[in-house]
Amino acid sequence: MLKLGIIGTNWITEQFIQAAQATKLYQLTTVYSRHQNTAEEMATKYHATETFTDLTTFFKRGQFDVVYIASPNSLHFEQTRLALNAGKHVIVEKPAFSNPTEMAAITKLLAQKPDLFLFEAARHxxxxxxxxxxxxxxxxxxxxxxxxxxxxxxxxxxxxxxxxxxxxxxxxxxxxxxxxxxxxxxxxxxxxxxxxxxxxxxxxxxxxxxxxxxxxxxxxxxxxxxxxxxxxxxxxxxxxxxxxxxxxxxxxxxxxxxxxxxxxxxxxxxLSTPPAANPMIHEAEAFATMLSQKDHQAAAKRLQISQQINQVLYQLRQSAGIKFAADAKENQ
Ligand SMILES: NC(=O)c1ccc[n+]([C@@H]2O[C@H](COP(=O)([O-])OP(=O)(O)OC[C@H]3O[C@@H](n4cnc5c(N)ncnc54)[C@H](OP(=O)(O)O)[C@@H]3O)[C@@H](O)[C@H]2O)c1
Structure with a gap:
């Protein structure tokens, strides 16, 4: 059973927790929120045992194996970096990172942590x-x-x-x-x-x-x-x-x-079959299977797709002249 920690307390996190619990492959143990009452509400509703409002402490003391990150897009990079450095596997919501510079930095860090897994939650x-x-x-x-x-x-x-x-x-x-x-x-x-x-x-x-x-x-x-x-x-x-x-x-x-x-x-x-009631159940199952079987080959294939998506998104964004605050780091 994988011990799950979460970042982000919007409806999408609840949908992921419900999917994870339905697979019976995860147990929600740890909730992070910027607000104690929100963290406690979520923990009570889904039977988690720990709550944190400080991100550093969440990663340092939290007794979980894998973190699901569903925060605003620009925060994914730093939260993933902290997670990997704390020895946690990561499931990060789409789009995983803001630009190829962030993607390259995370890929480099992940390569230094060969036991850890990183998945982009592209549920469909x-x-x-x-x-x-x-x-x-x-x-x-x-x-x-x-x-x-x-x-x-x-x-x-x-x-x-x-x-x-x-x-x-x-x-x-x-x-x-x-x-x-x-x-x-x-x-x-x-x-x-x-x-x-x-x-x-x-x-x-x-x-x-x-x-x-x-x-x-x-x-x-x-x-x-x-x-x-x-x-x-x-x-x-x-x-x-x-x-x-x-x-x-x-x-x-x-x-x-x-x-x-x-x-x-x-x-x-x-050609289709009726979809599952919870659209996140298949990804939750797939992540747990790759983790429990230590299937680094399958995870590497998925990471390569994430890198390609990150590149195409960036190319599209550049062609339209859309700039993010996160891009400022690219010139440093
Ligand atoms: N796969 C899917 O079907 C699906 C669907 C929807 C969204 N998503 C993805 O999920 C992620 C979250 O999307 P969302 O619409 O839920 O985002 P959001 O409502 O803006 O924020 C999500 C959570 O992040 C925390 N947060 C909000 N603003 C923050 C800030 N300024 N600083 C730090 N933390 C902040 C909040 O949790 P606390 O207040 O508890 O800290 C909030 O519940 C995005 O990457 C999005 O693309 C995926």
Whole structure:
């Protein structure tokens, strides 16, 4: 049984704890929050035994094996660094790090800790329907490109309209539509089609200095993949992957693959299975399996994908001129 510590107390952490507990492979032992009452509430609800409000003490004294980090994006780097230096395995929410400089520093540190594991929590890529798409792509007569969409209005955009700067829309916290929702589609593209040879992002910027929505074009030798994503509007369109005579149809949202179908003319074949009630259960299982089996080879493959995603996100961000506070370190 893996002893689990958590950073971040928003709904996504609760969803991960519930998934982890459902696998029966983890036991939540330790909660960190900046606020004692929040830490205690979470600990009581999920039967954790320790709470901390100081991050250094959390890592120094906390009796856990693996930490799940679900804090604002810009904090992932330092929290991961502290965790690895404290001898803890890390599950860090997507997007793992703000830029390639941070990714390289963490990769270097991880290489000095050969017993430790680091996973980026890209939950949808562990789901059976994600794998069903990959299998279907391999069987297409000839891959001709794709249009993938994930655009959903965020209630936190109301705060932007009211003149505020919530973390998810803040360049200080490495926020914006690309980092938050576009990252799912970049994962789709890289894992289904490979690393693109060129990538450009046409971003609609908002007043906080990040992107509210936009369209990215990923160029492959024989086709293009268009990614449409955003947090200040909602798309209901279907995502599609094109063959010559066949088309793979995904739900409107290419990160929550409820149904996947293959269409040939008027004939439609269902390829998906009903998804798990908790979409994080498959990743929680996969991380625990790699950890318990000490499967460094599988973890290294996943780390390589994380590095590719980090590079493509950065390339897209550069093409749109989006700058984060975290990028200042790059010039030091
Ligand atoms: N995989 C998924 O499906 C999924 C879904 C949603 C989000 N995410 C990812 O999860 C991460 C967190 O996203 P979120 O929307 O939950 O972020 P958030 O609400 O801005 O912050 C998450 C937690 O971090 C702590 N926090 C907030 N502001 C902070 C600050 N200024 N300094 C230090 N700690 C702070 C808070 O915990 P305390 O107050 O207890 O300290 C808060 O509960 C992001 O990386 C996001 O991409 C993933």
């Amino acid at each position: 890529t562990y789901e059976p329907n994600f794998k069903a798409v990959k299998t279907a792509i391999a069987k297409l007569d000839q891959l001709q490109g794709a249009t993938l969409a994930y655009m959903k209005y965020s209630s936190r955009y109301d705060q932007v309209l009211a003149g505020k700067e919530p973390n998810i829309f803040s360049p200080r916290f490495s926020g914006g539509a690309l980092q938050d929702l576009g990252v799912y589609l970049v994962y789709d593209a890289v894992m289904w089609f490979g690393v693109p040879q060129a990538a450009h992002y046409y971003a609609s910027m908002i007043k906080t200095g990040v992107d509210g929505k936009g369209t990215a074009i990923l160029r492959y030798p024989d086709f293009d993949v268009t990614l449409i994503f955003g947090k200040n509007a909602t798309a209901y369109q279907t995502s599609e992957i094109y063959g010559l005579h066949e088309t793979i149809l995904l739900d409107n949202n290419a990160a929550d693959l409820q149904t996947v179908k293959l269409r040939r003319g008027e004939q439609t074949e269902q």
